[in-house]
Amino acid sequence: ARRGFAEVVYCEGKTPEQSALIMARLAARGESNVLGTRATREVFELLKKEVPDAEYDDVARAVVVRRGEQASLGSVLVVAAGTSDLRVAEEAALTASLMGSHVERLYDVGVAGLHRLLRQLDRLRTARVLVVVAGMEGALLSVVAGLVDKPVIGVPTSVGYGAQLQGLTPMLGMLTSCVPGSSVVNIDNGFGAGYLANMINRLGEA
Amino acid sequence: ARRGFAEVVYCEGKTPEQSALIMARLAARGESNVLGTRATREVFELLKKEVPDAEYDDVARAVVVRRGEQASLGSVLVVAAGTSDLRVAEEAALTASLMGSHVERLYDVGVAGLHRLLRQLDRLRTARVLVVVAGMEGALLSVVAGLVDKPVIGVPTSVGYGAQLQGLTPMLGMLTSCVPGSSVVNIDNGFGAGYLANMINRLGEA
Amino acid sequence: ARRGFAEVVYCEGKTPEQSALIMARLAARGESNVLGTRATREVFELLKKEVPDAEYDDVARAVVVRRGEQASLGSVLVVAAGTSDLRVAEEAALTASLMGSHVERLYDVGVAGLHRLLRQLDRLRTARVLVVVAGMEGALLSVVAGLVDKPVIGVPTSVGYGAQLQGLTPMLGMLTSCVPGSSVVNIDNGFGAGYLANMINRLGEA
Amino acid sequence: ARRGFAEVVYCEGKTPEQSALIMARLAARGESNVLGTRATREVFELLKKEVPDAEYDDVARAVVVRRGEQASLGSVLVVAAGTSDLRVAEEAALTASLMGSHVERLYDVGVAGLHRLLRQLDRLRTARVLVVVAGMEGALLSVVAGLVDKPVIGVPTSVGYGAQLQGLTPMLGMLTSCVPGSSVVNIDNGFGAGYLANMINRLGEA
């Protein structure tokens, strides 16, 4: 693998045939995991014919082929509030995991019900890196970054309506967060967050 | 007074002489309090010559003339995070107070240090209406509205830089808050928030 | 009920099955009303199999299950101009009503035909809280807030085209309204307006 | 004069010397009125040395030289709400007047106090063209256009703060007005509105 433990194919903007073909070739090399993001089930069906052990993750909309022993080092925690943010959260979790990180999830902990979040303070504080996925106003990033002393990566999502502006509002909110120790990736970019989280997490292994 | 207990003059865009003259006339009627918002000290100096008991509030940048007995009913709580938001918070507090509400303040309670806020849960929950003043990403509105069961008025402020967009970012964030029970007024509009808070607060007196 | 008299489920972004399941469980507890907002008829059909007394509101696109005696206290007035804003107005009216408020409607009163609105001055002035739903330029909020001395909640709608910017224009217009006593919720957020209106209305009962 | 009865010089972006020189030359021809918009007092002082009967209008920030008999035909009504919009309203009134129109003013009639406006219904309805100058949310254009059956030109102003966006909000609001019979010129463009109002007004003379 060029960088990390998975070769990645971004399937949006490719035909299902193109996507499946590229992934089949990468899987054939057998050297590293293969991850196809933004993949429809159709991509998966095509790929499975060539690569029977390919898997499809419905929520993350990703195709995965695992190769070799899977590493699971350190600790990445993916935090998300609403059900509707899960597809992005799972994309992040799957990516970091395939890249070799041990990944945990903490879902359904929004700022509306703060006490649910505070009850999980221990889990928050034992992670080495955190990914916070949040649509709406994105306040969750500030709250989590205020509770931990570790790097926190914010992923704004396009979930919401009206003034949410397809994710621009949480994106801008996360960037102006008054809590240091966090940074931001593109709207809905669970892959980018998972990739970076793994990269940071593994620095702690060196 | 036409509506509430104070006649209000918005001094921005008027010459100091115009502002002072209008306020002097209102004060002369002696029927209600007079409030001059966005007033420079110069307005105040001019007014004091005519109305010796006029007062100036440096932080709220407001001129005040009190007339008759001051009411102090119910309970409005003004919540703010940073020092730099205080001029807006004080404009809200002063307005609600002049209109006849009992006003309390809870300052320096940002989302970065959540525990400071949580320690004040009792004060938050005994207020009848709350005003939350916040710049940066405006996450404080969601957090506070999640902790209380009373109407919360959000005032985004123009304090911040870059992606804060002179207050547009917290304004948009407050409008998309995932916590019901809150609404929003214009950026830096402490007056509007204080006016509305008093209006709601006094419904509880009827 | 955690807060108020209805448990609320936001059906957008959930599968019909998920939505129906959650509501069926809440209805089974039998303690409070259940409200499913942004619900398709499909959600309702699924729910009705489990909860025969569930109702569907076509205009508000909401599913409702009523439990126990329905309160109808105080007075919330929902004002709207055009036919096309009714789905948002009805979401607000239904929400406030299920939460325990007495709700009245004043529809088809736009700023283009001011005299129709002025003929209803009495009804406007006897309400304890008002919700003004308006697309286009949103001028109705300023006009109504100028006529009454009660809190007015503005709901901009996404109805219009071109410079209306999917509701951003009335949202910005409502926020800069020169009439005090009003505040704003997100574009098309009838639920948020109805929830807040009930909260304020019931302060007047205490 | 190429078009109408006044030669116009736009002084912004020219040095005072340049502006005064151009206007002096135009005045020397003696054929038509000369109007210098966005002119500082300094421009006027320089011009007066050459053209002793030049006048300066403080509010409209305009320099004027009248030549020949002044026409005053038909009827243009300039409507404005706040004191702070007067500089734009006066630019419009002065322009239309110099171009040969009879101009009337109706100031201090905002949507917040509708009854003041309604009391002037007769004056509104006897005008041949109306110019409505409004900052804040610009609702006044819709209200006035709904009351009369004549062309109404809206001029949004940059007066306001926060969500008013230096005039973009009333500009967008005026463009999406639900009342037909109106159109819009650029923010603060009193000159353009007065010019067009005179053009339309004089069609009624033909």
Next chain:
Amino acid sequence: ARRGFAEVVYCEGKTPEQSALIMARLAARGESNVLGTRATREVFELLKKEVPDAEYDDVARAVVVRRGEQASLGSVLVVAAGTSDLRVAEEAALTASLMGSHVERLYDVGVAGLHRLLRQLDRLRTARVLVVVAGMEGALLSVVAGLVDKPVIGVPTSVGYGAQLQGLTPMLGMLTSCVPGSSVVNIDNGFGAGYLANMINRLGEA
């Protein structure tokens, strides 16, 4: 007819049944023309059952019922550049015509081929009011307004891509035009332009 010679129904956001019903009732009164804008063919089919002399205009997407003698006074000229702007241009032409104006069209005259436009200078100059419909960068409004001495109404259209921003770019361009004598209506609002053009045109009849 309340205002002008046609009753207008805006069909977008109404069901075909609602639209047809309202128009049938208006046509039954028989007093004035009836115009249904943004109407699908389905609306027309429904209406024709009740009102056999109803007509449908494919390009303008409008339903029309003519009643009584049709006036055709003065002269409105509708100017447009591209084929793709015709649906808006025809909405304007049809509206002004139904309201009683004599309407002419000048199509396929863009700024790219200026000489085609200049060859029509006579027709441009004999019109009493002009409507300029333009997508792309909207430069046509400035060019036309520079050639005539009559009021010109600009209608930006949403035709274009990328930086055209669904019509915002020509809208902003038209508003900042350096040529006086023009004003602007909402993107794609052919109806508003035609309505206003007729209003101005008929001033010239008085």
Next chain:
Amino acid sequence: ARRGFAEVVYCEGKTPEQSALIMARLAARGESNVLGTRATREVFELLKKEVPDAEYDDVARAVVVRRGEQASLGSVLVVAAGTSDLRVAEEAALTASLMGSHVERLYDVGVAGLHRLLRQLDRLRTARVLVVVAGMEGALLSVVAGLVDKPVIGVPTSVGYGAQLQGLTPMLGMLTSCVPGSSVVNIDNGFGAGYLANMINRLGEA
């Protein structure tokens, strides 16, 4: 010279001392012309002490040191409408000229007075490359590109107010121009346009 015939220093964001020092060093090498853009007169005064033959161009706000024989090849035509756009036009003209191009100017030819422009058709058509500098709505680029068959570079300027949005409006308008054969550089970037014009012009020499 690294690329072309002049070394360029962008003086904005440097102290006058820094700017003068860098230019003095480049001039000392004596190999190529030196151009300091966005330079205050102070920069020039400092430089002149070291480099007595340095020149200052007030309109273009540029410092120039000429070295060796000056080339003047081919033909670049800089076109501009208003007086206020001249500082950008002159920056373009000076840059192209120092880089070795023969430069001509055609100023005061706006779309408002098209005939002035058309009278210069010969000069427009004999240029090898054109630079069109325009603020307001930027329509001049489309008009000029429609008249010639050579590459036209558009430079939007920040001159204007309100909807002109500090140059964004002409920038967007130029990008959506319906006339092929043109491209656009950044707002006010006379340097970039002049640099590119010279580059293209000199292709014609090869």
Next chain:
Amino acid sequence: ARRGFAEVVYCEGKTPEQSALIMARLAARGESNVLGTRATREVFELLKKEVPDAEYDDVARAVVVRRGEQASLGSVLVVAAGTSDLRVAEEAALTASLMGSHVERLYDVGVAGLHRLLRQLDRLRTARVLVVVAGMEGALLSVVAGLVDKPVIGVPTSVGYGAQLQGLTPMLGMLTSCVPGSSVVNIDNGFGAGYLANMINRLGEA
């Protein structure tokens, strides 16, 4: 051919019948190539019935009819990074080629893998004009313009999501590029880039 060697028809916004008819007529004249951009396969099928030697380019979504001997002068290089930008790149390449330029392609050379680009330095430097097509952040334009001394035309594409803003982000980035020698056309406007590239390229033939 009016300008260049191909007559161009922009098929978007025309019916397939209209597009095919216009192109058939142009082809019948037999004087120059005919190019239909943004054409569906349906347009091609209709045209082929009349013009059997018409061709369809799937990637560029263009219909082509070649007439006479094809010129192939000078050298235009089209550079693109991702697979998803190819439809725009091919539109540019096809346009320049039909207009008479010799066109080369350099694809799959993004900034992520700089060394692939650097290995092609010779090909970059032998081109007379370059077209750089890039979505995402558009950095490729700056990198390429920094490596060559020839005019570079940037075409931002709408490929990406979230903060990419349908191409606005690379468009703005390309306009603010710190490397001189480049200019920008509209988002996805491969045609405009190809047209201009040919125009510049052929200057080098004179």
Next chain:
Amino acid sequence: ARRGFAEVVYCEGKTPEQSALIMARLAARGESNVLGTRATREVFELLKKEVPDAEYDDVARAVVVRRGEQASLGSVLVVAAGTSDLRVAEEAALTASLMGSHVERLYDVGVAGLHRLLRQLDRLRTARVLVVVAGMEGALLSVVAGLVDKPVIGVPTSVGYGAQLQGLTPMLGMLTSCVPGSSVVNIDNGFGAGYLANMINRLGEA
């Protein structure tokens, strides 16, 4: 120190007296370094009276008080292109250094002159974390992230004009970068980048 090795005071929006007082108190505790960001020289002068060993950093506009032994662990590399971005780069470098990181700088390496950057490949690849500071179009982040396999933090700066939009353009560009392994902080937020870089860097020490 609550978090890291320096107590931080954000001086913007505080009076010099307030800033100096807070820093003096923190310095008196003697436990950790004290950093005052966005501090004027006046703040420093006031502080020096109380804390003689306070230092002022002109470029980073920061006041520093060092306490105890200074750690210098791992390796943070701050990369910047132009002179004008240095104040942000130095804020980042100073912050990371005070927090305990070994910091190196790589300045004057823009995308315009790629070879200067490539010559430093070794230094780029030996850093554990990188901070890339870039105004203009922000392309440098993509280029650097493509060359290294370590986390890269992008800091857009507000340096530029026109389409640079005070830093929004590089901010959006960095967020849509097609190279994984990077994330973004607010415009001009050197402090946030330095803080986070240290946090990540020190993970590598554990």
